[in-house]
Amino acid sequence: MDRFELRSQDFSLDEDQLAVRAAFADFFAKECPPETVRGAEPRGFDADLWGRLLTLGVGSMSLPTTAGGDDATLVDLVLIAEELGRVLAPVPLISHVVATRMLERAGAPASLISAAARGDFLVTLAHAPVTGGARQLVPDAAVATHVVALLDDKLVLLSADGPGAHVSNQGCTPLAWWRPTDGHDRTVLAAGAKAGAIHTDAVAEWRLLTAAALVGMADAALRLGVEFAKTRRTLGVPIGSLQGISFPLVDIAVGVGGTRHLVWKAAWYAQHEPGSRPELPLMAFDAASRTATHGTSASAHVHGGLGFSVEADISLYFLRAKGWSLLGGSTSANLREIGSVIAGAA
Amino acid sequence: MDFSLVELTRDQQIFQRTVRALLDEVVTDEVHEHERATGDGISVPVHLALGRHGWVMPEWPVEDGGAGLDPVCRRILELELARYQVPRIGLGTTRLVWAAVERFGSRELRERLGPGVADGSVRFCLGYSEPDGGSDIAAARVRAVRDGDHWIVNGSKLWTTGAQCCQYSFVITRTDPDLPKHKGLTMFLVPLDLPGVEIQPIMTYGGERTNAVFFGDVRVSDDQRLGEVNDGWTVLRGPLDKEHSLGPGRDVLEDLSSLRQYLRPLETALDVAVAWARDSTKPDGSGPLADAAVLERLGRAATEIELAVCTPGPLGRVKIGDVMIEQSAQLMDLVGTEALISAGADGALGHEGDIDFTHRFAQGTTIYGGTVEVFRNIIAQHDLHLPRASFPGAKVVI
Numbered sequence: 190m191d192r193f194e195l196r197s198q199d200f201s202l203d204e205d206q207l208a209v210r211a212a213f214a215d216f217f218a219k220e221c222p223p224e225t226v227r228g229a230e231p232r233g234f235d236a237d238l239w240g241r242l243l244t245l246g247v248g249s250m251s252l253p254t255t256a257g258g259d260d261a262t263l264v265d266l267v268l269i270a271e272e273l274g275r276v277l278a279p280v281p282l283i284s285h286v287v288a289t290r291m292l293e294r295a296g297a298p299a300s301l302i303s304a305a306a307r308g309d310f311l312v313t314l315a316h317a318p319v320t321g322g323a324r325q326l327v328p329d330a331a332v333a334t335h336v337v338a339l340l341d342d343k344l345v346l347l348s349a350d351g352p353g354a355h356v357s358n359q360g361c362t363p364l365a366w367w368r369p370t371d372g373h374d375r376t377v378l379a380a381g382a383k384a385g386a387i388h389t390d391a392v393a394e395w396r397l398l399t400a401a402a403l404v405g406m407a408d409a410a411l412r413l414g415v416e417f418a419k420t421r422r423t424l425g426v427p428i429g430s431l432q433g434i435s436f437p438l439v440d441i442a443v444g445v446g447g448t449r450h451l452v453w454k455a456a457w458y459a460q461h462e463p464g465s466r467p468e469l470p471l472m473a474f475d476a477a478s479r480t481a482t483h484g485t486s487a488s489a490h491v492h493g494g495l496g497f498s499v500e501a502d503i504s505l506y507f508l509r510a511k512g513w514s515l516l517g518g519s520t521s522a523n524l525r526e527i528g529s530v531i532a533g534a535a
Numbered sequence: 536m537d538f539s540l541v542e543l544t545r546d547q548q549i550f551q552r553t554v555r556a557l558l559d560e561v562v563t564d565e566v567h568e569h570e571r572a573t574g575d576g577i578s579v580p581v582h583l584a585l586g587r588h589g590w591v592m593p594e595w596p597v598e599d600g601g602a603g604l605d606p607v608c609r610r611i612l613e614l615e616l617a618r619y620q621v622p623r624i625g626l627g628t629t630r631l632v633w634a635a636v637e638r639f640g641s642r643e644l645r646e647r648l649g650p651g652v653a654d655g656s657v658r659f660c661l662g663y664s665e666p667d668g669g670s671d672i673a674a675a676r677v678r679a680v681r682d683g684d685h686w687i688v689n690g691s692k693l694w695t696t697g698a699q700c701c702q703y704s705f706v707i708t709r710t711d712p713d714l715p716k717h718k719g720l721t722m723f724l725v726p727l728d729l730p731g732v733e734i735q736p737i738m739t740y741g742g743e744r745t746n747a748v749f750f751g752d753v754r755v756s757d758d759q760r761l762g763e764v765n766d767g768w769t770v771l772r773g774p775l776d777k778e779h780s781l782g783p784g785r786d787v788l789e790d791l792s793s794l795r796q797y798l799r800p801l802e803t804a805l806d807v808a809v810a811w812a813r814d815s816t817k818p819d820g821s822g823p824l825a826d827a828a829v830l831e832r833l834g835r836a837a838t839e840i841e842l843a844v845c846t847p848g849p850l851g852r853v854k855i856g857d858v859m860i861e862q863s864a865q866l867m868d869l870v871g872t873e874a875l876i877s878a879g880a881d882g883a884l885g886h887e888g889d890i891d892f893t894h895r896f897a898q899g900t901t902i903y904g905g906t907v908e909v910f911r912n913i914i915a916q917h918d919l920h921l922p923r924a925s926f927p928g929a930k931v932v933i
């Protein structure tokens with residue numbers, strides 16, 4: 190990478206992007222108050238909310254028009270994911286959209302793609318490539334009947350009659366143990382280098398969209414902390430006037446402002462110059478998981494004892510910062526991948 | 536949203552080659568050695584060479600001594616100056632102060648100084664901070680007392696970087712101690728060759744030189760005043776906001792934060808650490824890259840740099856300083872003992888012990904141009920709208 194090359198650094202959103210963001214911000218604010226999030230616990234799935242999102246076309250919008258989509262870009266998707274994260278929406282949108290895009294990229298039959306796009310069945314992806322028979326935790330597998338996995342050198346869609354058994358977890362998400370079994374129906378989607386490339390790209394996309402959701406989560410946690418700090422008083426002054434309170438809140442704002450931009454930049458590169466900065470989605474994910482972890486914890490702390498109680502909305506955020514960012518595996522592995530790219534390219 | 540490479544027109548390509556050719560010629564090893572030895576933050580020969588091409592004020596029309604450059608060529612120039620590691624603190628301060636001269640100086644002053652600013656012979660430094668404190672600029676105590684069509688200036692400024700290479704200092708003075716503190720200030724462009732001005736060097740362990748500047752009964756002509764008497768705070772706000780990355784929107788080619796250039800040494804340090812990880816051999820014959828922990832630290836440093844580059848405005852100011860300090864220390868830890876070796880000594884890493892240098896240099900980046908605490912206060916009030924604390928010295932000098 191030439192650190193002195195002359196590139197545009199335009200982080201502005203165009204009218205269409207602003208409209209997408211506004212529409213989804215509006216939708217999520219109306220349709221997903223904290224009671225909806227609590228009501229969906231412990232499995233973390235609100236079928237009703239999911240149905241309404243499908244009606245808006247989230248399943249198909251990012252597919253090419255030839256596959257019945259609207260050619261929405263990864264930039265559009267990260268804008269939507271940020272709004273989803275802001276309200277902690279209990280829907281498997283990220284997994285389902287990423288896995289559906291895999292089907293399309295692998296050239297799966299049109300009927301299969303459109304059924305997934307309509308949400309006739311729910312599909313997710315297994316993040317770890319499978320070589321032996323060891324089981325792995327797959328995000329959203331407790332609601333999805335279909336799983337896309339890299340089995341040896343083949344990309345395979347495995348389906349069962351019902352979703353996997355939910356395992357109770359910190360973030361209240363539809364997590365399930367999963368392994369390929371004889372009981373699964375199998376469709377081979379791609380083989381060899383192509384299979385590996387589709388899987389790698391999809392995992393990066395999942396991390397990118399999750400990063401966007403974590404930015405929304407951290408930003409919402411920041412707002413909760415700021416509002417509390419404006420009204421809560423000690424020694425006759427609002428706690429927000431004390432630097433011991435305001436500075437940690439500022440640091441959340443610093444993290445959110447930078448991470449949001451990094452997510453956008455990574456989305457732009459993945460969309461317009463795929464392959465030129467493969468580390469960016471991974472960096473966005475690393476930054477976002479730390480921004481959310483730090484942001485939700487610092488905001489909970491600003492709330493004092495209340496921030497430690499399950500009654501406070503900030504608790505929902507605290508538990509999902511790790512609850513969402515660890516769904517794809519260990520963040521250390523992600524960091525090592527960034528290091529490998531840097532050490533290979535610099 | 537757009538991050539694509541800018542396609543240069545033929546003229547812009549020629550311009551880029553011209554810039555590189557000039558810099559190849561004038562940015563010699565001696566220039567870098569001089570900077571290492573003195574920490575001046577400005578190379579007078581290079582500054583004058585830029586001035587000869589109209590590149591000190593590249594956006595000015597050619598007839599005013601500029602080069603009439605379009606935004607793309609201006610960005611080309613900026614990136615090449617960074618690539619060639621041209622010491623350019625003096626360039627930055629001169630441009631900042633000129634903005635105030637243009638707006639608040641008399642016509643006579645503008646006409647007298649404009650051509651010299653453009654050709655590089657007239658350079659400005661910033662005289663805000665004082666020995667008693669730099670964060671609270673409005674508490675300035677350097678006193679200016681009217682004497683006919685002159686002012687008598689007494690007191691001292693601290694941290695006036697570049698004063699030894701500049702002709703004028705942009706000095707904020709107290710002209711009425713009885714008014715509320717922001718209202719009794721007046722700004723002057725004080726010629727540094729006047730009798731009674733004394734400049735003493737202060738060295739930092741980041742390699743930079745800055746100065747204490749003493750004023751003893753210095754007679755400054757009223758012609759050198761900027762703005763109205765007792766309205767110096769208004770004059771100061773413009774350049775200060777610009778230095779703080781506040782104010783009106785940026786061009787899409789510009790960096791997100793005015794401090795982005797301070798990240799450059801850390802980027803070099805990371806590249807040096809990567810080369811060390813790939814190419815060095817430990818006494819047991821193994822290489823650092825075999826250790827997964829090495830990959831993790833490199834990945835984290837690279838991520839934090841990218842994050843800092845992407846963090847906008849005042850948020851970026853805080854992020855850049857913090858990342859400089861944290862990640863330079865991390866790279867020191869990663870490499871270990873070798874990272875301590877000084878430039879020129881056997882085994883120094885990179886060109887000039889780059890990781891060691893960055894670790895020392897980083898410490899200043901959270902201080903000058905306003906400390907990160909001052910910026911956190913600004914963000915708390917302006918971005919988060921948190922309630923303001925009330926302090927006894929907010930309105931009056933104490």
Ligand SMILES: Cc1cc2nc3c(=O)[nH]c(=O)nc-3n(C[C@H](O)[C@H](O)[C@H](O)COP(=O)(O)OP(=O)(O)OC[C@H]3O[C@@H](n4cnc5c(N)ncnc54)[C@H](O)[C@@H]3O)c2cc1C
Pocket residue numbers: 432660661662663664665666667668669670671693694695696697739743745899902903904905906907908909912
């Ligand atoms: C290398 C270098 C170059 C410089 N160049 C210039 C220059 O060219 N021109 C110029 O005018 N100045 C310059 N400065 C001065 C610089 O702007 C000041 O050092 C800085 O503003 C801090 O002022 P101070 O050092 O007096 O520390 P103080 O203001 O005394 O602050 C001491 C500590 O208290 C903290 N603090 C102060 N106020 C607050 C607050 N309200 N809330 C929370 N924490 C607070 C500070 O962050 C700092 O950590 C330079 C400094 C350095 C080191």
